[in-house]
Amino acid sequence: MRNVLVTAGREIRAGLRNRWVLATTLLLAALALTLSFLGSAPTGTVGVGALDVVVVSLSSLTIFLVPLIALLISHDAIVGEMERGTMLLLLSYPVARWQVLLGKFLGHFAILCIATLLGYGAAAVALLAMGTVATAGSWAAFGALIGSSALLGAVFIALGYLVSALVRDRGTAAGAAIGLWLLLVLIYDMALLGLLVLDQGRSIGGSALDALLLLNPADVYRLFNLTGFDNVSMFSGMAGLSASAALSPPLLLAVLLAWVLVPLAAAAAAFTRREL
Amino acid sequence: MTATIHLSGVGKRYGAVEAVRDVSFTLPAGQSIALVGHNGAGKTTLIKLMLGLIRPSSGSIRVLGEDPSAGAFAARRRLSYLPENVSFDAALTGRETLVFYARLKREPPTRAVALLDRVGLGAAASRRVGTYSKGMRQRLGLAQALLGEPQVLLLDEPTTGLDPQLRQDFYDIVGELRDRGATVLLSSHALTELEGRAERVLIMDRGSLVADGSIEELRRLARLPVRLRITSGNGAFPDQPPNWLGPGEEWRRLDSGRIAEIACAGEAKMDLLRRITESGGSIADLDIIPPTLDELYAHFLRSQEKPA
Numbered sequence: 001m002r003n004v005l006v007t008a009g010r011e012i013r014a015g016l017r018n019r020w021v022l023a024t025t026l027l028l029a030a031l032a033l034t035l036s037f038l039g040s041a042p043t044g045t046v047g048v049g050a051l052d053v054v055v056v057s058l059s060s061l062t063i064f065l066v067p068l069i070a071l072l073i074s075h076d077a078i079v080g081e082m083e084r085g086t087m088l089l090l091l092s093y094p095v096a097r098w099q100v101l102l103g104k105f106l107g108h109f110a111i112l113c114i115a116t117l118l119g120y121g122a123a124a125v126a127l128l129a130m131g132t133v134a135t136a137g138s139w140a141a142f143g144a145l146i147g148s149s150a151l152l153g154a155v156f157i158a159l160g161y162l163v164s165a166l167v168r169d170r171g172t173a174a175g176a177a178i179g180l181w182l183l184l185v186l187i188y189d190m191a192l193l194g195l196l197v198l199d200q201g202r203s204i205g206g207s208a209l210d211a212l213l214l215l216n217p218a219d220v221y222r223l224f225n226l227t228g229f230d231n232v233s234m235f236s237g238m239a240g241l242s243a244s245a246a247l248s249p250p251l252l253l254a255v256l257l258a259w260v261l262v263p264l265a266a267a268a269a270a271f272t273r274r275e276l
Numbered sequence: 277m278t279a280t281i282h283l284s285g286v287g288k289r290y291g292a293v294e295a296v297r298d299v300s301f302t303l304p305a306g307q308s309i310a311l312v313g314h315n316g317a318g319k320t321t322l323i324k325l326m327l328g329l330i331r332p333s334s335g336s337i338r339v340l341g342e343d344p345s346a347g348a349f350a351a352r353r354r355l356s357y358l359p360e361n362v363s364f365d366a367a368l369t370g371r372e373t374l375v376f377y378a379r380l381k382r383e384p385p386t387r388a389v390a391l392l393d394r395v396g397l398g399a400a401a402s403r404r405v406g407t408y409s410k411g412m413r414q415r416l417g418l419a420q421a422l423l424g425e426p427q428v429l430l431l432d433e434p435t436t437g438l439d440p441q442l443r444q445d446f447y448d449i450v451g452e453l454r455d456r457g458a459t460v461l462l463s464s465h466a467l468t469e470l471e472g473r474a475e476r477v478l479i480m481d482r483g484s485l486v487a488d489g490s491i492e493e494l495r496r497l498a499r500l501p502v503r504l505r506i507t508s509g510n511g512a513f514p515d516q517p518p519n520w521l522g523p524g525e526e527w528r529r530l531d532s533g534r535i536a537e538i539a540c541a542g543e544a545k546m547d548l549l550r551r552i553t554e555s556g557g558s559i560a561d562l563d564i565i566p567p568t569l570d571e572l573y574a575h576f577l578r579s580q581e582k583p584a
Contacts, residue, residue, distance in 0.1 A: 006379045010368070017367040017404075085363040089420070092327045092357035093380045094349035276329045 007103025028119025074160025509558030
C-alpha cells in the first residue's frame with residue numbers, strides 16, 4: 001500500500017508541476033461559471049430552480065469535457081513512460097506493476113477531483129453570491145453532480161489505462177483514446193437513437209433500452225444526474241423517462257463503479273503480462 | 277565466496293529473433309564483471325532478464341536466491357540498476373526524483389539528499405530534471421543506483437556522458453561497493469576503460485556467451501602476441517630484419533630506428549630477449565605492451581566468425 005501512495009504522490013506532484021491541475025480547474029470553472037450565469041436566463045430573475053438548471057446544463061457539459069480530460073491525462077500513463085524509458089527503471093524497484101497502476105490511478109483521480117471540486121464549486125459560490133435561493137434538494141443534486149462527475153472521470157481514466165497498457169506506441173494510444181471518446185460520447189447515442197427510430201418500439205423494449213444505456217458509462221452518468229432527482233428531471237425533459245425507468249440511482253452508481261473497476265483490472269492484467 | 281547471480285542455459289527469443297541463446301554463468305559476491313559485446317549482442321536483454329523485466333524462453337535465473345520474474349521484493353530491495361540512456365520525469369526536481377526512489381526502497385530521504393551531494397548534484401538538487409544536461413541525468417541515475425546498500429549492481433553503459441573526473445569518481449564508488457561484497461556487472465563497449473577495473477570479462481556475440489574469464493585467462497586463451505619495445509643502447513637498429521628475430525615474429529622500427537617493436541608470443545619473450553643480448557645487442561630500455569581488452573575482444577569475435 002505504501003508503494004501505491006508513494007506513486008500517487010509523485011503523480012499528483014507532477015500534475016501540479018505540469019499545470020495539468022491548474023489548466024483543468026480553470027477550464028471547468030470558466031465553463032461552469034458561464035453556464036450558471038447564462039443558466040439563470042430561462043428562469044428569469046425569480047431564480048427559483050436556478051441551481052437545478054445549472055445541474056442540467058453542467059451535466060451535459062461534463063459528459064463531453066470530463067471524459068476528454070481524463071483520457072488526455074491517462075492514455076499516456078503506461079505506454080508513454082515506456083517510450084520515455086522511465087518505466088524500465090521504476091519496475092526494477094521493489095514495486096509491483098499493479099501497485100504502479102493503482103498509484104497512478106489514485107494520483108490522476110485526485111487531480112481530476114481537485115479540478116471538478118474547485119471548478120464546479122466556483123459556480124456554486126458564484127450562484128450563492130448572486131443571492132440564488134435553492135432548496136436542500138437542489139443542493140443535493142448539485143453535490144451528486146460533482147461526485148458523479150469525478151466518478152465519470154475515473155471511468156475514463158481506467159479506460160485510458162487499458163488503452164495505454166494494450167498499445168505499442170504513444171501515437172496509437174492517443175488515436176485510440178480519441179476514438180473511444182468519439183464512440184462513447186457522441187456516436188453511441190446517435191446510433192442508439194437511430195436504432196430506436198428504425199425499430200419503432202417493435203423489438204426493443206424498456207428493459208433492452210436500459211441494458212443498452214448501461215453499456216455506455218456516459219449514458220449511465222446522464223441518467224443518474226438527469227433522472228435521479230425529481231426537481232432536476234423536470235427541467236431536463238426526462239421526467240417521463242425517469243418515472244418509467246427501472247434504473248435506480250444506487251444501481252446507476254454501482255454500474256459506474258463497475259465501469260471503473262473492470263477496465264482498471266483489465267489494464268493491470270495487460271500491464272503485468274507485458275514485456276518491456 | 278557466495279554466488280549472487282546464477283544463470284543456466286538461459287535463452288530468450290522475440291518471435292524469430294534469438295536475442296540470447298544458452299547463456300550460463302555464475303557471478304560471486306565481491307567481484308566486478310565486465311559484460312562486453314557489440315550493440316545488439318544481447319547485453320541489455322541479459323540484464324533485463326536478471327531484473328525480471330522479461331521472462332526467459334528457456335533456462336533458469338536466480339538472483340540473490342530468487343527467481344527475478346516471480347515478482348518477490350526481497351531480492352529487488354538489494355539490487356540496483358542503471359539503464360542505458362537513463363531518463364526521469366522532467367517535471368520533478370532532482371531531489372524529488374531521488375526521494376521518490378528512496379521511498380520505494382524504504383530508505384530514509386536524508387540518504388537520498390546525501391547521495392545527491394556525493395555525485396555532485398547538490399547545487400542542482402532543486403532544479404527540474406528537465407533542465408539537466410546529459411551528464412547530470414547520468415549522475416542522477418548513478419545516485420539512484422547507489423540507494424540502499426545494493427548487493428547486486430547491474431550497470432548498463434554507466435559512464436556514457438560522464439566527464440573524466442566523474443568517471444574516476446564513479447569507478448572509485450563502484451570499487452568501494454565491490455570491496456564491501458557487492459557483485460558489480462558493468463556492461464560496456466568502452467573496453468579500455470574497464471581495463472584494471474573488472475576482474476572478469478564476459479564477452480557476448482549475437483546472443484551467445486563466447487568468452488568468460490579473468491583478463492589474464494582470456495589473454496592466455498587468445499594467445500595474442502605481446503609487443504616488446506626495445507630501445508637500443510648502441511645506435512639505431514639496422515633496416516633489415518635482425519638475425520635474432522624468431523620465426524613468426526614481426527617487427528618494425530620506431531623513432532628512426534632507435535626503437536624496435538617486436539610482436540611475439542607471450543611465452544617466447546624471454547627467449548627473444550636472451551637472443552638479443554647474446555647477439556651483442558645492448559638494451560637501454562624495455563617496454564612490454566600486453567594485448568589490450570580491445571584486441572582481446574576483437575580476437576574472440578573473430579574466432580566466432582570462423583566456422584568451428
